[in-house]
Amino acid sequence: MKTAEIINFLETVAPTALQEDYDNSGLIVGDPGMECKGAMVCLDITDDVLTEALQTGINLVISHHPLVFRGMKRFSEKNPVGRLLIRAIRENLMIYAIHTNLDNTWDGVSFKMAEKLGLEKPSVLDPKKGQLLKLITFVPLNHVDKVRNALFEAGAGEIGNYSECSFASEGNGSFKAGDQTDPFVGEKGRRHLEPESRLEVILPIFRDKAVIQALKASHPYEEVAFDLVPLANVFERAGSGVVGSLPSAMEEKHFLALVQKEFDIPMIRHSALKGEPIQRVALCGGAGSFLIPKALQAGADIFMTGDLKYHDFFEADGRIILADIGHYESEQYTQDLLIDRLKQKFPNFAVLKTGVRTNPVNYFL
Template sequence: MTIENITKYIETWAPKGIAWERDNVGLQVGSSQQKIKNILLCLDVNEDVVEDAIKKKCNLIISHHPLIFYPIKKITAGEKTSDIINKLIKNDIAVYSSHTNLDFTKDGVSFQLAKKLGLNSIRFLKNISENLSKLVVFVPVGFTEKVAEAIHNSGGGIIGEYTNCSFRLIGKGTFRGSDKSNPSIGEKGKLEFVDEVRLEILVNNFDLPNVITAMKNAHPYEEVAYDVYPLKNENVNYGMGAFGELTEELSTKDFLNYVSKKLGIKNFRYTNGKNKKIKAVAVCGGSGSDLLATAIHNNADAFITADIKYHTFQDAEKKLLLIDAGHYETEIFILDEIERRLEQFIKSSGIEIYKYKGTTNPISFFNN
């Protein structure tokens, strides 16, 4: 099994196309054709993680945070990232990072945080919008299923928990081929009237090039008539943060203790909201302050995220219970889900999957 096999599998769950445009996701170091020995999972790649990979004979590290985020102008000894890259290359270890694409997908970072907190009926806090298109193609009757199947197999027609979604309308198509044409139906130079199906299918923009290629290859016509309509619709398949409800209401004090216990943290910052009872809870793993207004709009009693600024706490005061539970602390649970999925994918392959047992959290708390 190669690294490419693994990365393609991960990207069926967390496609690179949904990542933040300024993010750097995917293979950071190494060759996609390299055969995998063992895999090490971590949140961040540092020297201790690389040493652990060497010790466990792992030649693939899968991290959440990219090792290389900003463009590298030089690789020199004594510089932190350079030293890590040099050690990775010398030991033939590849690094693959799945960052904001893992944040924005279903059962990704925020969903795992919500599950850790025991929330029910989990859904996205805010769905991504304007990354969908409607593909409309006109197909002669008798070829509709072949063309539709090609589109569906390339990623088109997925709406939430439903696949192979399409709309079909029968009409009449007309064309007249030139002397240089080679029509699959009718004769060149003659006006033809053909019973056709107007086939409409939603497609993620990042899948669109592959879908159009597959559609054209399956279509019988020499020149395919099709339209692409950019949409402003919310994408039900991808979004930011998560929202759910506790099984039972908790007082503010009990909820704070509950969060401390569930996330395994003793220190966190918070500001009080307007409700004394907590049931509806919004979460966003990592830096989610920008979703505060959305959490309030959704009538959340509490919002748990990280990297919150002083004035953001002011904005939340007496509106909802806002908790800064820590960046590392709200994202670390995603490793369990990656491990679970990969174990199902590579079973009976002889490849071992390890989670880094140490911490890559750079933040410590001082207790006097």
Template sequence: MIVKDIIKQLEDLAPLAYAEEFDNVGLLVGHKDMEISGVLITLDTLPEVVDEAIATNCNLIVSFHPIIFKGLKSITGKTYVERVVQKAIKHDIAIFAIHTALDNAFEGVNAEICNRLNLINKSILMPQSGTVKKLTTFVPHTDAEMVRTALFEAGGGALGNYENCSFNSQGIGTFEGNSEAQPAIGKPNELKSVEETRIDIVYAKHLESGILNALFQAHPYEEVAHELFTLENKNHHIGMGMIGELEDPMSETDFLTFVKQTMKCEIIRHSKQLEHPIKKVAVLGGSGSFAISAAKAAGADAFVTSDLKYHDFFRAENQILLMDIGHYESEQYTKNLLASYLKKKIPNFAVLLSKINTNPVKYK
């Protein structure tokens, strides 16, 4: 097992292509071809976590948060970030971060919160745009089925709960190759008219390289005519936050107590109680103030998130119960999610859950 094997498994769960632009995800320290002795899963990569990896013979740390977020101008050990990088390099330990790629994944951070809170009928709160693409290509009638099949096998034509989706139309294509051409139909310097099928398929943007490779391998033409488009359609399986429903409504007081106990919170900061039952619940792990409007627009009775500022609570406007459960508390089970996922994918390999509580916030 090498590092890129683990990365492949993690990208099946949360493709890095869907991480936010500000983020720094992926392999941050180490080499993708390094052989792995064990994997340690953590929320944050701190110096003591690297010590734990050394002690447990794990030379790959899979971290939710990236230890390197902004560029390092020196590595002298003057900050905890530099000390982590120094120690990891010294002991040949690779560090991989998944962060907002997992935030945006349908079975990622927010799905884990929904599962912990027993929410049903979950869906993405803020679907990501720019993630659905379309391919148009033109193929001789006789080769259309072969090309379509290749595109489908590469993941093209999948739309929500449907697969093998395409639109096909008939027409006449013309071309004339020069003296250097090697046309599949006709001869160089000869104008040809060919009955062709136009094939249109949609695909998820992280599959683009595989889609194009399948097209070029299956298509009979020397020069493959094709067009790529980024669609404005929202991808309802990728995005920030989730919304779901409690099977049975709860009072606000009972729901606050339930969340506090389930998410192991020392304290919950919340907006004014409205004396309304809680049925529909929005969640967003980590800093979620940017999603307050989306939670209200979705008709959520409560919004569970963290890092709300003083003025954010005014934005409840007697429409929703805003709940700040703490940044660490909202994301703490992410490492359990990752560990469980990798153990299922590679059951006979050492995947360990870090025992270190990396929460920097203390309460008195």
């Protein structure tokens, strides 16, 4: 199949509009029009990963971390990133990154962590703002159901855990068709009043094109009147981190032992234990120290993430346990998440998980 088919699917799983400003998710190297011989999923691009892809006949490498984060002015093999870019181009390998957009999506990286720990009723710890629009359109009364259903199928109408949400109110619309028109109702050159329904739905900003396309395809009028209004509401189904609850409270050391087992961690750095049971758990894959205040606001007993600095631990202040389980360790199951999604969508397509452990951090025990 064409690489574009894989990319289009991945961007329905994790829309690039959800990535952070500093990120560089998307196709880093390659042509989406190329035939894809198979995909290899990894956390990081290394020489060993590229070698493995070549040896298995795969020409698309899907990495969680982008090979290129910032703009580059020089491409040199003396630079590790430049060397890998040059090699990928020489070997005709494509590289695709799916990073903070996968972190920020529902059922993304942090949700996979929550699943490993068996957390119940997981929700986004820090929902994103500025991601919602309200579509307002005007539809002849006997076409409202058709248009509404089309909007729902295109991804509009979701509010929290509810779907197919809309509002409609009746009124009269007026218009006068010009000489070059073919009006659905009314006559050319005469003002027409039509009983219409004002139909309103909410949609994520990354679905606007699909929803507008569905609106125009299902609406009977030549010229479809609609408004797209930005909303200040937070988007509860996208954002950073996850918070949820254990089925039953656990003693602190027993919970840390569970984390160590489930994430195969040789050691856990943590703040002082409080001597209280743990039930409400907040977590974030990768580097999540910026979410410590959100974990406190959510009433979490513990916050798990990676890359905590010395001074970050002081923020616990006896109110919460902070646990650093490692950046790689917290994100390692992202590979399984992506492979599962790809195999469900493309059951006859070759998708492999790299056998290379790309964690640059080693432990001496």
